[in-house]
Amino acid sequence: MSRKATVTKPQTLQPPLTPSAELQLLNVFVGKWPTQGLSYGSGQSKENPYDSPVRWIGAETYEWLPGGFFLVRHFNGQIGDLPMSGIETIGYDAVSQTYSSQIFDNYGRIHLGQRTIRDGVWSSSIGTEYRTTYTFRNDGNNLATHWEWLDGDDWSVLTDSEGTKVN
Template sequence: MTDETTPRVVAVNRGTEDAEGQGSGRGPQHDALEAWVGRWINEGHMIDDDGSPGVKIATSDVYEWAPGGFFLVHSAYGRIGEFDVGGTEIIGYDETSGAYRSHFFDSQGNVTVSRLVAEGDTWTYQGDTTRATVEFSDDHRVQTVLHERTDDGATYRPSMKVTLVKVG
């Protein structure tokens, strides 16, 4: 058996190199991200400490495939109460760890890294101090999301509840 290598792009930031085989391809774990793709209107509210609805949230969210079709780029613009907010998120499947990952860069200068777990139409984000449960419904045209936060790493409390409706 011969060791057949040919020049190809293994990673864009490395250029071309001699490598075996065809390289990695898209699989069902990438196809599962298709549920997110589209333009969404996001409305909801913060959740006050007593559990009652707080200030309103309204954003416009766009999820689209990055070049190559392995990662999603999510852009969000809107308001939480009187404050302009937004951010850019990159979501993808990490072949090495066998898990989905999210990197969210917000308009306040924060970076939040989360692990995502998909179980049917439910996706759960888990970060260091936040988590969110996303329930897809209506043939993936509606997302209902409960955001939670923790200050001690153990006790979570609801922080936001939003509904995203696909408009395109």
């Protein structure tokens, strides 16, 4: 007796015609953001987390991939003598109702994270090591970013920066 093989056709993906309202909340990031600030990760002590500041200058550009379902951030900068660059992709998963991100940097690291928004303030967790707060001011044209890193059992400030949207 012979058996007939059953072939199943792959499902055709049918994305929504327009990005969700949750994705549209990310529009506040879209644009070019020259940034500057201070980094405290080198020479830092728990007694004074603002010891040994190092100047940070850079630029970030956020733009939508075609279709508007993923936001891409390109970043380039200098922390003291240390170059820093990379990309981040940010999307929204309607099933889990979470914003997720992947960061790839010039040191070969890949960081997985999540973003949340509450009362107009965005926060992100990047793995279990870093967390960030993004606060927009001046009708969304100024962005203050505060980074922290897990130092043993305590969170310590890593960087504070300011950016002004140029387009």
